[in-house]
Amino acid sequence: MTPEQQLLVLKFQIAASILMGLDYFMPESWREKANEKAKAYFSGVQSRVDSDITSTWEYIKSKIAKIITAVVMLGLGFLMLNFNSLPILVESPAFLSLWSIAALLLLTGGFLTLSNIFMYILIPVGLGGLFRSFTTFILGSPKGPLAAIGFICLCVSFGLRYNYLVNV
Template sequence: MIEKNIIIMQAVSAILMGSDYFMPEPLRKSINEPLREYFLGVKERSLKPFPDYWKFFWENKKKTIYPLIFVFITAVFFKYIQELIYGIFSYFPWLPPVLILFWLAAFSISVALMSNYVINQLIVLIFLAAPITGVSFFLEKSGKGPMAAIGFVVLMISFFIRYNHAHP
C-alpha cells in the first residue's frame, strides 16, 4: 500500500514539475500567480505572531529568558561541573551530594519555569511557524514557479517516505 502511494506521489510530482516544460506560458502564468499570492499570504500569516512572541519573552525576562540562560549554561558546562564535583569529592566526601542536590533543585526550578512560559511558545515557533514559513518562502520564491516547487516538495516527501519504509 505504501509503495502504491509513493508511486502516486512521484507521478503527481512529475506532472507538477513537468508543467514548466510542457504547459504554455500564459496558462502556466495564470496558475502560478494565484499560487504565489497564496503562499505569500501563508508566509505573512505564519510570521505574524513572531513580534508578539519576542515581546512576550522580553516583558517576562525573569520567567522566560533567565531560566533559559540557566538551562543553557547547565547544559554547556555540565561536563566541567561534573569534573569539579569529582575533584572536590576527594577532599570533602560529603560535599558532592549536597552540591548535586542543590544544582538539581536549581535546574528543576528553571525547567519548571521554562516549561510553563517558554516551551509552549517555543513549540509553536519551532515546530509550527518556522517550517510553514520556510516552505511557503521556498514555494513563493521558486524560480520555476510555485507549481513546479510543489511538485519538488511532493517528490522529496515521497523519497522520505520510501527511505523510512525501507529502513524502519
C-alpha cells in the first residue's frame, strides 16, 4: 500500500473511532442533541430519496406500453436474424437486403427505446436504493445515527484496506 492509501484508511478509522466513541465519552444531553440533528438530516434525505423512487415507479408505469413494444421489437429482430430458412426460400437479393435491414431496424429501435427508459431509471432507483438502505440503517441503529455513521466509516476502511491489499 502506498502512503496515501494508508493515510486514507487511517482517516476512515479515526472518524469511525470518534463517531462510535461518542456514545461512551459524550454527556447524555449532548449526545441526544447530536443524534436528533443527525436524525432530522437523514430523515430529510430519506424522504427525498423515497419521493424520487416513487416518481420513478410512476414513470415506469406510464412507459409500460413502450417497454413492452421495445421488448417485442427486440424479440422480432432476433427471430428475424436467426430465422434463416425463409429468406433462403425466396433467394432474392432485394428481399434479403430488406429482411436484414428490417431486422436491424427492429433491434436498434428496441434497444434505443429500452436504453432511454433505463437511463432515466438507473440513477433514482440504483443510487436511490443504496441511499435508502444507508439511511434506513442509520436511522434504525439502536446506538444512534452518529454511531451508525462511525460503523459505516469502519466498514469502508476495511473495504479499502482489503481492496488495496488484493490489488497489489
